[in-house]
Amino acid sequence: MDRIRINGRLGRSLTALVVIGAGLGVGFHLAGGEPGASAASTLVWSDEFDGAAGTGPDAAKWKHDTGGHGWGNDELQNYTDSTRNAALDGDGNLVITARRESSGGREYSSARLLTAGTFSRAYGRFEARIKLPAGQGIWPAFWMLGDGPSGWPDRGEIDIMENVGKDPNRVHGTIHGPGYSGGGASGGSVLHDAPLADAFHTYAIDWSPDLIVWYLDGVEFSRKTPADVGGNRWVFDRPFFMILNVAVGGRWPGSPDGSTRFPQTMVVDYVRVHESGGDDGDAADPPAEESPTASPENPGTSPSPDPSPSPDTSDAPDNPDTPDTPGNPAPPAAQGVALTGMQSGRCVDVPGGQSRDGLPLQIWDCLRTDAQRWTFTADGTVTALGKCLDVAGGNPANGTTIQLAHCNGTGWQQFVLTDAGDLVNRAANRCVDVRDLHTTAGTKLQLWDCAGTPNQKWVVR
Numbered sequence: 001m002d003r004i005r006i007n008g009r010l011g012r013s014l015t016a017l018v019v020i021g022a023g024l025g026v027g028f029h030l031a032g033g034e035p036g037a038s039a040a041s042t043l044v045w046s047d048e049f050d051g052a053a054g055t056g057p058d059a060a061k062w063k064h065d066t067g068g069h070g071w072g073n074d075e076l077q078n079y080t081d082s083t084r085n086a087a088l089d090g091d092g093n094l095v096i097t098a099r100r101e102s103s104g105g106r107e108y109s110s111a112r113l114l115t116a117g118t119f120s121r122a123y124g125r126f127e128a129r130i131k132l133p134a135g136q137g138i139w140p141a142f143w144m145l146g147d148g149p150s151g152w153p154d155r156g157e158i159d160i161m162e163n164v165g166k167d168p169n170r171v172h173g174t175i176h177g178p179g180y181s182g183g184g185a186s187g188g189s190v191l192h193d194a195p196l197a198d199a200f201h202t203y204a205i206d207w208s209p210d211l212i213v214w215y216l217d218g219v220e221f222s223r224k225t226p227a228d229v230g231g232n233r234w235v236f237d238r239p240f241f242m243i244l245n246v247a248v249g250g251r252w253p254g255s256p257d258g259s260t261r262f263p264q265t266m267v268v269d270y271v272r273v274h275e276s277g278g279d280d281g282d283a284a285d286p287p288a289e290e291s292p293t294a295s296p297e298n299p300g301t302s303p304s305p306d307p308s309p310s311p312d313t314s315d316a317p318d319n320p321d322t323p324d325t326p327g328n329p330a331p332p333a334a335q336g337v338a339l340t341g342m343q344s345g346r347c348v349d350v351p352g353g354q355s356r357d358g359l360p361l362q363i364w365d366c367l368r369t370d371a372q373r374w375t376f377t378a379d380g381t382v383t384a385l386g387k388c389l390d391v392a393g394g395n396p397a398n399g400t401t402i403q404l405a406h407c408n409g410t411g412w413q414q415f416v417l418t419d420a421g422d423l424v425n426r427a428a429n430r431c432v433d434v435r436d437l438h439t440t441a442g443t444k445l446q447l448w449d450c451a452g453t454p455n456q457k458w459v460v461r
């Protein structure tokens with residue numbers, strides 16, 4: 001479970017707090033302000049990026065990771081070791097530049113720097129002060145991978161900061177490991193009150209043997225313990241090395257479009273690592289798991305208005321790219337199963353058990369009531385209380401409410417549960433999504449682009 005502790009040391013107001021419990025995601029809104037002071041003690045490693053303009057990063061500290069093979073994410077850039085893509089600016093900054101140019105058979109070039117082989121460490125405070133790039137399809141990151149020969153995700157990954165251009169005010173912090181990687185990773189996010197590219201911000205984690213805490217400008221926005229990885233192995237007990245990069249494109253951010261300006265730059269003022277809490281940086285024994293605790297109710301969620309059911313006259317075609325039958329444990333005619341969100345652990349629920357057209361559906365504690373018993377039929381409809389899961393108004397747009405409505409045989413009521421756990425509406429070719437990555441009971445469902453995010457993953461039980 002995510003447990004956000006908001007206390008006096010935060011030193012600023014939170015304009016809208018949304019705590020996400022029961023698993024994998026956290027998000028809330030954060031107002032601007034001065035960076036908070038580091039809680040760490042002794043500085044053990046740093047790069048202040050002092051040097052002449054146009055020179056490359058310190059080779060004693062950073063190595064280049066080069067290539068243009070997509071990096072497992074369908075990225076579009078070729079990473080180079082050229083100072084056109086990574087160089088000091090003469091004012092105490094490192095500048096990583098993504099350019100639209102032919103490079104290594106790719107349309108874009110950029111840089112990816114890492115401390116593998118020069119510096120790695122277990123535990124402490126890892127912090128960077130960065131001014132992010134901006135634009136659709138741009139994906140900057142400050143992150144870490146575990147040392148050693150293990151492959152990903154067994155080696156572990158800690159994303160201290162990720163941002164995607166289509167969501168310019170939000171920073172994500174995530175851990176990946178065996179059994180909790182990719183779209184099933186355990187993470188949180190914070191929504192700033194202005195685009196992160198408008199100014200420098202500090203991005204940091206405090207990492208101890210059984211706890212990782214994320215900060216934006218000194219304000220905590222997420223924390224993870226062994227209790228948050230679903231009984232899987234906690235691999236954050238060994239030295240990790242750091243990575244700075246700017247990716248272009250990929251499955252999560254999408255591709256650049258006509259609004260994206262190039263070149264794009266990520267400006268890094270410093271990277272610092274402090275020893276904290278008496279940790280000596282050596283690998284430790286794996287920590288014992290903790291029991292999860294409940295998160296507080298989300299104070300910012302309000303009910304969606306009751307929309308009208310989708311019309312009988314709608315004639316939406318089936319999507320030929322969508323599988324004909326669900327590959328998840330629900331067979332084509334599963335009777336009375338609970339449809340459970342993999343992020344929240346909560347069930348798709350008809351509020352109040354009311355069999356009423358236009359009632360927005362929600363997630364709720366799994367109670368095994370008729371309001372949570374869904375039947376997957378061979379024609380693709382998903383029914384409860386004698387009515388169908390429905391895309392409100394036959395509207396394929398992102399954000400359309402998922403509701404209960406009388407069954408009308410249209411494509412707006414035909415869904416496929418894929419092997420990956422996506423519940424896809426055939427007519428819209430979009431996924432059933434829990435709004436804003438919330439996990440609080442009562443959060444409504446909507447239609448959204450299939451992004452592989454944990455709030456779009458479902459399992460039948």
